[in-house]
Ligand SMILES: [Ca+2]
């Protein structure tokens with residue numbers, strides 16, 4: 001388990017804000033002890049400080065690394081996997097392969113190109129040209145994805161594309177860990193997929209909204225998204241950050257905003273779905 005640097009950084013900013021509030025509170029108290037307006041302001045500031053303190057304490061949970069998922073838990077939201085390119089990777093027109101066990105897919109339309117979505121950094125100047133499927137063994141398919149990508153060296157970890165697996169029936173898949181097995185060339189979750197030019201790519205299985213990858217969609221996920229959205233520190237550009245942003249962008253517009261937080265909030269309250 002390791003901490004997700006982005007959120008830790010945001011919490012550092014929150015702690016700094018607490019320090020600012022503390023100074024203001026003292027000044028306000030000194031300036032107008034008998035002033036009811038100032039007292040009300042002081043109470044409000046102290047309340048805000050307590051809220052930030054609560055966020056700091058609650059949101060500093062450990063995050064499961066991008067290439068793992070809590071083995072024994074199950075998240076009921078739609079599943080995807082994202083193919084991530086690390087900082088420094090050189091991408092060119094190329095193809096990549098991965099495996100899918102058709103037993104765990106809820107549809108026989110698994111090979112449709114519509115199930116693929118290019119990442120925000122590539123969607124305007126790249127394309128998925130074709131997807132071909134071959135049988136490796138019964139119900140285990142090998143997908144070959146041909147991509148048209150500009151010759152570019154990525155400056156931070158980016159999402160190359162995602163593949164929509166859908167809402168897999170619980171009885172068909174006993175754990176998230178198995179998603180890794182069924183979408184990998186090997187059995188370890190850290191399996192590296194390779195472009196035909198030799199650039200390693202990394203796979204991240206995720207469920208919408210489950211930003212800490214603990215296998216459950218919980219208020220803690222929403223809280224961590226809220227901290228992220230309100231953070232003053234930009235993404236640290238790591239693969240973990242890319243995976244967080246994948247799971248958090250629940251409306252697929254390529255950004256993590258308060259709209260995504262609101263959607264997760266509605267799902268948690270049973271007022272909406274992904
Ligand atoms: Ca979670």
Ligand SMILES: [Ca+2]
Nearest residue numbers: 249253255260
């Ligand atoms: Ca979004």
